[in-house]
Amino acid sequence: MRARLAIMASGIQVELREIVLKNKPAHLLSVSPKGTVPVLITENGNILDESLDIMHWALQQANTVNWLNLTPEQHKATLQLIQHNDGPFKQWLDKYKxxxxxxxxxxxxxxxxxxxxxxxxxxxxxxxxxxxxxxPSLADMAILPFIRQFASVDKAWFNAAPYPYIQAWLDKFIASNLFNGIMPKVSPWHETDLPHYFPTNLSN
Ligand SMILES: N[C@@H](CCC(=O)N[C@@H](CS)C(=O)NCC(=O)O)C(=O)O
Structure with missing residues (x-):
């Protein structure tokens, strides 16, 4: 989700192959044997198989968003927040889910x-x-999808919990064109399919 957010915000378009994790295509495993998604292959054949790397790649080509326009202090805070999110928070989230x-x-x-x-x-x-x-910057967009998952486990609890700023931040994200632009379901990819592009319509 975070990779799609960065691609969409950057105004670039990629070919998208939706993967069913229980049935990973051989080509996915041949380019990235660890078998996690997302994986992005750039035009010159580089393989990016970490969502944060894909975010950076997309944002570096963009002139539409400033998510990487950070002061050194903001950059440091971003790294800390994302490391914490992708480490301990994600582990607790998976257990909570x-x-x-x-x-x-x-x-x-x-x-x-x-x-x-x-x-x-x-x-x-x-x-x-x-x-x-x-x-909004890299930290928000890298972390919001995980907070959305945390909130979704028990919506009634989350809505009544004492986090008014997080609730407002999440609500605004969920109402955004960007979030709604990445949500439409895509059918799983089959070898014989014609290319499917994301975003489908660049004027989104
Ligand atoms: N650090 C990786 C984590 C990616 C990850 O764990 N993706 C999950 C899906 S959201 C996955 O592919 N799991 C592999 C599986 O379930 O087989 C990243 O952010 O790119």
Missing amino acids: YADRHPEQTELYYRQQGELTLSILEQKLANNTHLVGKD
């Missing part, structure tokens, strides 16, 4: 571990409209 598969602790426990991160983000958003400044 699938608490029944991790019976060593309760769902409540996993949620509370995730909330340690929510408190940090809430504090940032209370001081600024976005995570590292007044404008």
